[in-house]
Each structure stands twice: as structure tokens, then as C-alpha cells.
Amino acid sequence: MARSSNVTRRGFITSVMAFAGSIMGVVVGLPIIGYLISPALNGAKTDAWVPVGKLDNYPPNVPTQFSFTRTKVNGWEKTVNSYSVYVLRGDGDKIKVLSTVCTHLGCRVSYSKDSDTYACPCHDARFSREGVVLSGPPPRPMDQYETKMDNGTLFIRVLAS
Amino acid sequence: MISKRVFPWLDERLGLTTIYKTTLDRMVPKVNWWFTLGSATLFLFVMQLVTGIMLSVYYVPSPDKAYDSIEYIMTGVAFGWLIRGIHHWGATLMVITVFIHMLRVFFYAAYKYPREITWTTGVFLLLATLGMGFTGYLLPWYQNAYCATPAGTSIAGRVPRIGDFILRALRGGSDLSAVTLARFFSAHIWMLPAVIIALIGVHLYLVIRLGISSVPKEND
Numbered sequence: 340m341a342r343s344s345n346v347t348r349r350g351f352i353t354s355v356m357a358f359a360g361s362i363m364g365v366v367v368g369l370p371i372i373g374y375l376i377s378p379a380l381n382g383a384k385t386d387a388w389v390p391v392g393k394l395d396n397y398p399p400n401v402p403t404q405f406s407f408t409r410t411k412v413n414g415w416e417k418t419v420n421s422y423s424v425y426v427l428r429g430d431g432d433k434i435k436v437l438s439t440v441c442t443h444l445g446c447r448v449s450y451s452k453d454s455d456t457y458a459c460p461c462h463d464a465r466f467s468r469e470g471v472v473l474s475g476p477p478p479r480p481m482d483q484y485e486t487k488m489d490n491g492t493l494f495i496r497v498l499a500s
Numbered sequence: 501m502i503s504k505r506v507f508p509w510l511d512e513r514l515g516l517t518t519i520y521k522t523t524l525d526r527m528v529p530k531v532n533w534w535f536t537l538g539s540a541t542l543f544l545f546v547m548q549l550v551t552g553i554m555l556s557v558y559y560v561p562s563p564d565k566a567y568d569s570i571e572y573i574m575t576g577v578a579f580g581w582l583i584r585g586i587h588h589w590g591a592t593l594m595v596i597t598v599f600i601h602m603l604r605v606f607f608y609a610a611y612k613y614p615r616e617i618t619w620t621t622g623v624f625l626l627l628a629t630l631g632m633g634f635t636g637y638l639l640p641w642y643q644n645a646y647c648a649t650p651a652g653t654s655i656a657g658r659v660p661r662i663g664d665f666i667l668r669a670l671r672g673g674s675d676l677s678a679v680t681l682a683r684f685f686s687a688h689i690w691m692l693p694a695v696i697i698a699l700i701g702v703h704l705y706l707v708i709r710l711g712i713s714s715v716p717k718e719n720d
Contacts, residue, residue, distance in 0.1 A: 370579035374554055377578040414576065415560065415568035 378414065388487065388494040389422075391436070395491070397428045402437070402450045402457075402468060409497065424484060424495065425450060425457070427468065436484040436495050437470045443477040457481065522708060529714035534608075537601035538707070544594040545696070548632075551587040552689065559639070561685035563678045566641035591633055598629050609720075610713040618706040621699045628696045635688040641681060649684070650676050 391405045402425040411418045427435040437457075439447045446461035456473060457466040464475025471480050484495035511517050558577060560569040573580035602622065605611055611619035634652055638645045653676075657667035672679030 370582050371550075371554060373578040374580060374583055375557065377576075377580075380578070381576070414558065415565055415572040 386496055386498045389497045391424065391426060391493050391495055393491055394428065394434070394488065394493050397426045397493075399428050399430070400468075401452075402427045404439075404450070422497065423447065426493065432488075434486050434488075434493065435469065436486050436493075438482040438484065440482065441477060442472075442479050442481060443475070448481070526708060526711065528712055531712065531715055534600075534604040535712065537597050537604060541594060541597045541601055542700070542704075544590050544597060545700070547586060547590050548594060549693070551583050551590065552693075554583045555587055556689060561639065561681050563641060563681055566639065566681065570640050591636060595629060595633055598626055602626060608713065608716055612713075614710055615706070615713065618703060618710065621703045621706070625696060625699050625703060628692050628699065632688060632692050632696070635684040635692065638681065638684045639688065646676065649680065 387409075389407060389409070391407070397403050404423060405426055406421065406423045408419050408421045411420060423439040425437045425439060427437065429435065439449070439457075441448050441459040441461065441464060443459065443462060443464055446459050448457040448459045448464075448466065450457050450468075454465075455468055457468075457470070458464070459466075459475065459477070462476050464477045465473040466477070466481050467473055469480075470483065484497070486496075487494050507516075555573065558569055558573045558580070560566060570584070573584055575581075605619065605622065634649075638649045649671075653667055653670045656670055657663045659666055668674055670680075671677070672683050
């Protein structure tokens, strides 16, 4: 033990205790940090392709309403959100799926066959069958969903809110 | 090293060396491993405090959400199983260490003059620890808890004359209900911990002030 004079017994024990203590601190501290920030890490936005039925169900050139619900789980709580869309099957394979949420202040618009327009009950806005603003305060056309066909079934892409 | 300048400055004002010398460098008689159980209990209590505070981040003391929130802690939160596991097993272990600590003091007759108050506060600490176990057991609001609490509280109900009143005071009504869960939660995270922390303060002060008793010898 030539070098033993450099390290005192007390100093050695102090360093070992400090080292062991730091490891214990990390082993306990990291899980606690992970535990606390866990919901932030899981909270990334997810989107889903929602089936809205066979394309044949939708008559051409007539906006047809389709409603569905999606369940969102926040921790121990489940929230059911209801969605409503208008599916417009144009000539050929042209498909438009419009959100019923008015682009002005978020009221629900409804289609009227007689006037062939969507009317918003809140501020009397009107949209054409294709979703273009005809009158009223909305700043932009009705929002559209991304669509895809799979084996004759129409899907829309819903971004989880 | 900056600590060579900072530490003396702080020490002069805060008396850190004095605190260190009186609490950790104090003289103790030659004793055995049974004398470590008080420190072990203190360590477990700190663990329960830390993990308990962590559990309160996600736990909800309401009958319709209590079990769901614990299920979320166990399956949905990173290391939730670990935090709750430590709290669950730490509780059991703490009752054991408290009890053996008491037996050590009893069989070594360490409760005698001048340590009667240390012993008395220790008795109340034991009761408070059991109270923590009893109130904590209800909180998950699952079948075991739902069965144990009526049984435990009805023991108090057997007290002559005032038994029924005690029972209703414990349950917050005649039956186990949302009110019971809420008051057990309050007792578990506020009242009993406050009592325990205060009693630990007195207990430790006395241990340091009076010193610990040595192992009794043949002629003691």
C-alpha cells in the first residue's frame, strides 16, 4: 500500500458515500421526473382515418350528412366528441367532405335542399354546395377533410383535438 | 474552490457545524443493529412522504374516479407502478419497523427515566402510523378497501354509549360513501402527516437531547 498515505480513511468513506448517494439520487430522481412529465410526452396529437361508409351510399351531387363520435381519453377521463360532416359526391370520382363547423365562429351549418346552400344559424352565413362563401361573415370556405378510398369505403382523416 | 470561502461565511451565520456536531457527531454508547430501526423508520417515512406527494399528482379521491385514476397511475404514467409500489410496500414495511423499534425499546427498558416523553410520543407515532395504514387502505376504492373499512370502523362502533357516534363521525354518515373517501383522504394526506411530523420533531429532539440508552447489562 504505497499510496495509502494520500487517501485517509475518512476521506475514502466520504467519497464512497458521496458516490453512492449520487447514484441513489439519480436512480430515485429520474423516475420521479419521468413520472411528472409523462402526460406531456404522451400528449402528442394523433390523427385517425375514420370510415364514413360505402361510397355507394352517397347519392351524386347531393350533400349528405354523416355523424360519428370519437372518444378521447385524458388520463382517467373519457370525453366523447361528436363530429358531423357533409359528403358531396361530385361527377366521376370527385369527393368532397366538408366540416359542418362554420368557419366564422364555429356554429353548425346545415344544408337546405330548397336553396341548395348551407346556412349557419348564428349569423345567417351562406355557403354554396361546394362550400364557398356566398354571403355573411365567414373568412374562408368550409373546411374540407382529407379523403381516401379503400375497397369501396370512404375514409376521412380526423385530426384529434 | 469557492466553497472554501462560501461555507465559512454561511457557517458563521447559520451555525451549520454546530447542527452537524449535535445531530450527527453526537456521542453514542456501543450498541447493536436493533438500534438502527428508528432511523430506518424515519427513512421509510421520508420515502412515504415523497412517493405520497407524487401519487397525489394523479390520484382523485372520488368514488367514480379513484380506481380509474390509480389504474392510470399503474398503466398510463411512466414509473407510476414504481412510485405506487414503493408507497404500498413502504407502508407495510414501516408498520413492521415501527413495531420492532417499539419492541427493542421495550425489551431494553429504554423507555425509563428520563425518556418517558420519548416513549409517549413514540406510542402516538405508532398509532398515527397505523392510522395512516388504515386510511390509506381505503383510497384505491377497490373491493379489499371497500370491505376493510366498514369492518375497521365498526370496531370503533362497539365503544359503549358513544360507539355509534364515533362510527358515524369516522364514516361521515352511517354508511361508507363518497364522504368517507374524502375524509379518509384528508386524514391520510393532511391531518395524520401533520401529527406525525410534529411528533417526529419532538421524538428526535429528545433523542438528541437525552442521548440513547445503552444495552442493559447483567446488573442493570
